[in-house]
Amino acid sequence: MRSTFGGLEIAKRGLFAQQAALSTTGHNVANANTKGYSRQVVNMVASIPIEYPGLSRSNVPGQMGQGVEFSSITRIREKFLDDQFHNENKNLGEWSIRKDTLDKVEAIINEPSDTGIRQTVEGFWNAWQELSKSPENTTARVLVKERALAMTDAFNQTSKQLQDLSTDLTTNIGIKATEANTAITQIAKLNEDIYRIEGLGDSANDLRDQRDLLMDNLSKIVNITHTEDSSGYNVKMGSVQLVSGNQVASTLTLDTLQTAAASGDLNSGEVYGIIQSRDNYVANYRFQFDSMLKTMVQGDVQTTLPKGMVVPNGTTLTIVNADGTTTPQLFSGTIQQRTLANDLNVSVKGFNGLHQLGYSGSSPLKSGVPFFTLKQGATDFNASSVTVNPDILSDVSNISTSARSYTDPADGVDKVVKGNNDMALLLAGIRDKKVSFDPTTAGNTVLKDGTFDEFFRSIVGQLGVQSQEATRQATNQQTLVDQVDSNRQGVSGVSLDEEMSNMIKFQKAYSASARVMTTFDEMLDKVINSMGTVGR
Secondary structure, eight states, X not given: OOOTTHHHHHHHHHHHHHHHHHHHHHHHHHTTTOTTOOOEEEEEEEOOOSOOSSTTOOSOSSOOOOOEEEEEEEEOOOHHHHHHHHHHHHHHHHHHHXXXXXXXXXXXXXXXXXXXXXXXXXXXXHHHHHHHHSTTOHHHHHHHHHHHHHHHHHHHHHHHHHXXXXXXXXXXXXXXXXXXXXXXXXXXXXXXHHHHHHTTTOOOXXXXXXXXXXXXXXXXXXXXXXXXXXXEEEEEETXXXXXXXXXXXXXXXXXXXXXXXXXXXXXXXHHHHHHHIIIIIIHHHHHHHHHHHHHHHHSEEEEEEXXXXXXXXXXXXXXXXXXXXXXXXXXXXXXXXXXXXXXXEEEEEHHHHHHTTSBOSSSSOOBOOOSEEEOTTOOSOOTTTEEEOHHHHHOGGGSOOBOOXXXXXXXXXXXXXXXXXXXXXXXXXXXXXXXXXXXXXXXXXXXXXXXXXXXXXXXXXXXXXXXXXXXHHHHHHHHHHHHHHHHHHHHHSOOHHHHXXXXXXXXXXXXXXXXXXXXXXXXXXXXXXXXXOTTO
């Protein structure tokens, strides 16, 4: 049987439903610029009719509708687009770090420029060229010393900056681990809150948005996948479980992240980009400069000793035969016995080995000292440990320029031939000698055989190509991330135009429901106050 006051209930339900829709629209508009917010909609359904089919039903034809109710307020979200965003975001995180690291390496090497390390190397070779023109000129010797100091300082500084960059990258792994742990902990907590709220039949839309935003941020730091069950999100990094319901399954640290990268569980994201940048880019360029410096100082260099050169007494030279084989030969005895009758192809141990074959300008006759030495505490020549011999720093006459000596008939003492520039020319010529930068065929150097200038240009060229590739990849990934995010916003984002249209629609519906209630009120007023008064 129909209710006399049923119309009021229908109108009331209409008011409540449209009011909820208006409130949700206002919520959407208020969060139009909130990062990670997903627009929400009120799901309206027709109320259950007044009568169900049954034996005791009335004979009123049809079922009388009872208005509208809203069954839920849900957010609009596409899991497929979220997964796609996470996949692209992790690659963006990796290439952004790679690009940033290579930009810093470029700033450290600072080439091509007028103030980079290449200029100091050029200045060193040019100083020897000038000294060969005036081998006894003290000013030219001082210039060689200062240019050598400038070159070793440049190598030292470059190596230190690369080491500092490597240390900074390692520190950054720990920082990223802390960021990831914070997100992981918050996701587990939100899983618990969402489970509790939705267990009561409500929709935790805003908490779900917060959780998804944390997932977005986490996906840029490490590669993640997730599944959802009744307990919430279960998050993994490769095979490593990070979140299981409301529990944090694993806490990330510097060591665990590096182990995950080695095992393959960590294969993209910012942390992976940091590890790859540190272990590949920075370590590789340190190795390149170490190889260049070590080869220059003590690597095998083939040169031709000129006819008439006097080999220092007790020196064993490595003779290079016409077929490429080598033969050791000891030179000892008188000056005449140690004087080369013809040009002689030999292999010497780098700049130091050749410098020791010459004679300094000091008296009595003294063969050359190693031009470069190690810093205190160092055990091997590299870009960070090399320095100029303190004997040369304290007395520039210890710089070898002459390759000839004689016995003074006046006193029978062996003396250096002053003004001879054979050794200065030989040392200046090392810059154009082709040497092996990878004698063990390890395959790590950017150039196996070539001159020092060619090797350095190869380093700069490789850095330029790598930086260009990283920039291209980062730009492309940013485009892909923006495209996927745009697709997500097309589904989940708040459109103010659409919300304004909805607001007008719900406002009109609310007003209409209010009008219906007023009409029923007038009808009931007639029934209650005006009926039954005839004949009074």
